[in-house]
């Protein structure tokens with residue numbers, strides 16, 4: 198079971214997830230402190246460790262629009278949040294998959310803060326409201342990356358394959 | 367089978383006869399661009415090589431471009447240290463297309479790439495910046511990726527697992543009216559199809575109004591195509607593309623150009639008559655909240671910004687200088703101008719635009735991203751309003767979530783500097 202800890206609307210930009218003024222901080226080990234920095238209360242709860250891993254952020258359409266900053270994905274990954282949205286902006290979706298942040302595309306999702314969600318492979322059951330919502334699979338192009346555990350291990354694998362297939366000089 | 371512009375480019379880059387929308391491919395990259403976020407790319411790149419026994423080496427140092435623009439000169443010791451690390455990496459890996467903080471060759475990445483002839487039609491360009499869509503203006507398939515994805519490109523020279531996008535055809539007819547600019551066209555389009563209207567798709571621009579548009583205007587519309595969610599914007603290369611590359615970007619030798627097949631299949635076709643457009647304004651806090659300038663009401667502005675990768679080019683400075691020449695910016699309004707590159711700065715100096723603008727009261731800042739991303743050089747106070755020719759007005763974009771940002775063309779920006787309110791440039795004198 199996963200609790201909804203934050204409910205957001207449509208078009209949540211990467212400026213909201215990870216404000217530009219913190220962009221000099223780049224390392225995935227350091228970005229989590231600035232997650233939703235302009236929502237000081239939520240940010241403080243994250244920093245105090247009050248939000249357990251696997252908690253859910255629910256959003257509307259076009260989550261992660263705007264800048265390509267990867268900090269927006271690594272800052273949420275750092276807290277092991279799960280994002281359930283009606284749909285995602287392309288670059289954010291790719292960054293999240295590349296870093297292993299869990300995203301769920303759920304075009305009809307309606308849930309409130311405090312709701313307990315059961316996220317299955319094809320649907321979400323909101324145990325609080327009793328409603329069910331269908332999940333859309335992630336783009337098939339990304340499946341191999343998800344299976345490899347992210348783009349870094351996937352690229353490493355490909356690099357080693359390339360190396361071993363090259364004739365020795 | 368007939369292919370769109372981007373399908374044709376992707377087929378070539380993948381060594382295939384044809385590709386169709388939805389297919390998964392791994393195209394070769396002709397140019398891979400980063401800016402200060404190369405610091406993160408380097409970190410992820412080294413991570414890929416960890417425990418492999420291989421020496422970290424980029425696939426092709428001639429095809430990587432790194433431009434310092436987001437925080438120049440460094441606004442903090444943290445940024446300065448990141449920039450230092452990048453310089454060391456550039457030297458160690460022998461990366462050629464590196465533009466440091468310099469008054470002769472520096473500027474914003476999306477101006478540096480075109481003006482140096484780094485982008486050629488028909489190629490695949492990627493950048494760790496969402497506005498990498500800009501370079502579609504030269505007929506390339508150019509799109510933004512994240513830092514980890516770029517690290518993968520640096521290692522392999524390909525983008526892994528790209529899904530061939532569908533394309534929306536936009537046909538622009540008619541003639542732009544006085545003080546109606548390419549920026550107004552793209553704001554209108556974003557307002558019409560919304561901020562997610564082209565998500566995962568490409569916007570391919572056609573029609574007489576695009577054919578007559580100089581490359582600077584095409585860069586503006588491709589730049590902001592991402593604000594409709596598009597993976598890329600693209601203008602099929604033509605005579606103007608060749609003129610720009612040869613005369614302005616100094617490209618030598620033969621440039622091969624091709625367009626989409628006439629029977630290519632499009633997701634949808636959008637027709638726009640530009641003669642009917644008015645100057646447009648995007649109101650807070652989303653780029654698709656667009657209205658004609660006459661319908662925004664009485665909005666008092668505190669800071670006006672002309673610049674960025676969207677509207678910091680010579681044509682943009684020219685229109686602002688024309689409106690402000692011999693006049694004074696009203697007291698209580700501050701105007702900041704960021705030329706998109708030092709080359710543009712020098713041209714504007716020569717043509718007298720810089721003198722016209724400063725005499726009117728504008729402050730000329732150093733070329734770079736400046737306050738566009740809210741880090742330095744022009745913060746807003748609580749409750750203040752900015753009117754800007756940049757491309758995003760999200761809450762907090764200019765650094766203060768308690769401020770409002772309106773987006774417009776350089777003509778609207780300059781006309782408003784004379785009144786202190788968002789103003790229709792067609793209302794003023796000649």
Ligand code: SF4
Pocket residue numbers: 435436474475476495497674675676734735738739756757
């Ligand atoms: S000028 Fe603004 S939008 Fe353009 S690259 Fe710089 S920060 Fe990004």
